[in-house]
Amino acid sequence: QVQLVESGGGSVQAGESLRLSCVASGGTFSSWAMAWFRQAPGKERQFVAAISRYSDITNYGDSLKGRFTISRDNAKNSVYLQMNSLQPEDTAVYSCAAGVTGAQAASMAYSAWGQGTQVSVFS
Numbered sequence: 001q002v003q004l005v006e007s008g009g010g011s012v013q014a015g016e017s018l019r020l021s022c023v024a025s026g027g028t029f030s031s032w033a034m035a036w037f038r039q040a041p042g043k044e045r046q047f048v049a050a051i052s053r054y055s056d057i058t059n060y061g062d063s064l065k066g067r068f069t070i071s072r073d074n075a076k077n078s079v080y081l082q083m084n085s086l087q088p089e090d091t092a093v094y095s096c097a098a099g100v101t102g103a104q105a106a107s108m109a110y111s112a113w114g115q116g117t118q119v120s121v122f123s
Contacts, residue, residue, distance in 0.1 A: 001026055001027065001112070002024050002025070002026045002027035002029075002032065002098050002112045003024065003025050003026045003112070004022055004023070004024050004096050004097070004098060004112055004113065004114035005022065005023050005025075005114055005115070006020060006021065006022045006094065006095065006096055006114045006115065006116060006117040007020070007021050007022075007023075007117060008020040008021050008117060009094060009117030009118045009119045010118075010119070010120070011120040011121075011122065012086055012119075012120070012121055012122070013121070013122055013123075014086060014087055014088060014121055014122065014123045015085055015086065016086055016121075017082070017083060017084045017085070017086065018083050018086065018119060019080060019081070019082050019083070020036070020080065020081040020083070020094055020096075020117060020119075021078055021079075021080055022034070022036075022078060022079045022080070022081075022096030022114055023076075023077055023078050024077045024078070024079075024098065025077065027098075029074055029077040029078075030053050030054065030074045031053065031100070032053065032098040032099065032100065032112075033050060033051065033052050033053055033098070033099050033100065033101065033102050033103050033104070033109075034050065034051050034070075034072055034079040034096060034097070034098055034099075035047070035048070035049065035050035035051070035070075035096065035097045035098075035099065035103070035104070035105075035109075035110055036048040036049050036050075036070060036079075036081045036094055036095070036096055036097075037094070037095050037096075037097060037107060038090075038092035038093065038094045038095070038119075039092055039093050039095070039116075040091060040092040040093075043092075045107055046061060046092075047061045047105040047106075047107070048060070048061050048064060048068060048070075048081065048094070049061065049064065049068055049069075049070035049081060050070065050102075050103035050104060050105065051070045051071065051072050051079065051103055052102055052103045053074075054074070055071065055072055057102065057103045058070055058103060059103040059104070059105055061105070067083065067084050067085050067086075068081060068082065068083050068084070069081070069082040069084075070082075079096055081094065081096075083119070086119075086121045087121060088121045088122065088123050089121075090119060090121050091119060091120050091121050092118075092119060093116040093117070093118055093119075094116060094117055094118075094119055095113055095114050095115070095116040095117075096113075096114045097110035097112060097113045097114070098110060098111065098112040098113075099111055099112075
């Protein structure tokens, strides 16, 4: 069973950048489509980005494409989320997820989840 561990979160000022990482263990990483979701306090989980097994397909949440970029390195069992021009509304816990049905936006497409990493953006 795959296990996921995120890192790279932190507190930044508006306009700055962060790069999140998620390392997988316990399975064949290239068998999984990967995604990032986020959840702010008091709000529902929101789809951020997803990437197919061999990076040929990427999918982004509304209004995030252009600021956020998802990538993966199958040799390192890792998926990344580059976040630029961060804004206070990007403040949330960011979690990575693994699934078998492609770069889907629906959280139900993913069966394995990490614990999350906190991103806080101050104006």
